[in-house]
Amino acid sequence: MDDGGYSVLCDIACTLGEGPSFDPASGRLFWFDIEGRRLLERAFPDGPTVVHALPFMASAIGFVGDGRQLIVAEDGLYLREGDGGALTLHTPLEAGDETTRSNDSRVHPSGAFWIGTMSKREEKGAGAIYWFFRGELRRLYGGITVPNSICFSPDGTIAHFIDTPTGLLMKVACDPANGLPCGEPEVFIDWRGRDGYIDGSVIDADGVLWNARWAAGAVDAWSPRGERLKTIALPARQSTCPAFAGPKGERMIVTSAARGRDLAREPLAGQTFLLDLPVRGRFDPRVVLA
Numbered sequence: 470m471d472d473g474g475y476s477v478l479c480d481i482a483c484t485l486g487e488g489p490s491f492d493p494a495s496g497r498l499f500w501f502d503i504e505g506r507r508l509l510e511r512a513f514p515d516g517p518t519v520v521h522a523l524p525f526m527a528s529a530i531g532f533v534g535d536g537r538q539l540i541v542a543e544d545g546l547y548l549r550e551g552d553g554g555a556l557t558l559h560t561p562l563e564a565g566d567e568t569t570r571s572n573d574s575r576v577h578p579s580g581a582f583w584i585g586t587m588s589k590r591e592e593k594g595a596g597a598i599y600w601f602f603r604g605e606l607r608r609l610y611g612g613i614t615v616p617n618s619i620c621f622s623p624d625g626t627i628a629h630f631i632d633t634p635t636g637l638l639m640k641v642a643c644d645p646a647n648g649l650p651c652g653e654p655e656v657f658i659d660w661r662g663r664d665g666y667i668d669g670s671v672i673d674a675d676g677v678l679w680n681a682r683w684a685a686g687a688v689d690a691w692s693p694r695g696e697r698l699k700t701i702a703l704p705a706r707q708s709t710c711p712a713f714a715g716p717k718g719e720r721m722i723v724t725s726a727a728r729g730r731d732l733a734r735e736p737l738a739g740q741t742f743l744l745d746l747p748v749r750g751r752f753d754p755r756v757v758l759a
Contacts, residue, residue: 472699473746478722479511479518482732482739486724487669488529488541488574489712489741493752495551498714499530499538500724500741503570508540513714514743521554526589529574531582531756539756541584543570546601559758560606562586562599569595573617573669573710578625580757581648583609585616585630598630602647604759609650618670618680621648622693623751629657629670629678636661638670638680658695669710674718674749681708681723688723688744701744704737706730713750721748 483502491498491513498513508521508530529541536551544564547556563569563586574584580602587596596613599606615633622628625645631638637659642652660667665685672678676693686706690698705725714720720743727739 473701473744475701475703475723475742475744477737477740478514478743479509479741480737481509481518481520481741482727483507483509483724483741484728484739485709485726486739486741487572487709487726488527489710489714489722489724490530490532491712491714491718491722491752492532492538493716493718494532495536496716498712498722500712500722501528501530503528503572504728509741514720524556526570528571529584531576531753533756533758539582539758541571541574541582543589546582546584560601560604562606568592572596572615573619575619575621575671576753576756577621577628577643577648578623578754579644579646579648580754582756583619583628583630583648585613585619587613587615591615593634596632600649601756603757607649610654617668620670620672620678622672622676623674629672630654631667633666633668633683636663636667638667658691668708669724671711671713671750673713674751679711679721679748681710683707683709688721701746703742704735705740705742706735707738711744713748713752715750718750718752719747720744721746721750 484504489500527542531539545561582601618631639654640657641654665682668683670680678691707726730738
């Protein structure tokens, strides 16, 4: 099933492109090259891409107002000044463990941040998923190898996440007021033994879950009932994470990874793509710091 095409939004190849997020206040798109320790920024869609070197591995960004952002990095959450990019540690995160880093993370409709961590060597069970809200950091789930696909229903009552190697995309009831789980996780999609791996996801205004499928070069759209609606093929096998962009969230971009790929055979690996289809996207709220 191949529904729609793509164009290249940015031809800068990321070793491990991840964490795209669009700021409607500034009209700018941000994403990361985790292993390259870079933050990429672009006025969407046609502005030049600005590359910011980072002193650490980082994987996700949230917006906090006044032009500032909250960067999720390997040892903590950092406030970043939009003017000049100065970084200040706000909250340590696994700071005493140099073997782990952050991975897939997303802001709940309440303003709470769900944050995934994992081993830099992908050691089994070394990661976790955390909840950060009003200055409090709490561990939700441990024993996770590669946390991915963190996303939320538009009303904030359902959260999704996956430990990618398991092949089981989960869903769990949430308190819409604070983003805390209020039930036991259950299987939403069983992808065991199928092509590729479930990676990053977002949910649109209609409750459709859009997932980037690693090692398959694809983005899949899933209904709230877990039915696959469509698949869009991409020219980079290691597609990593989608995001909504544009003034009304009407476009979708997808990051990818060049790590381990033969660029002679896969020249677009690691680049960032714009899908050739309209979507009814929505934006993450600001992170509630206090």
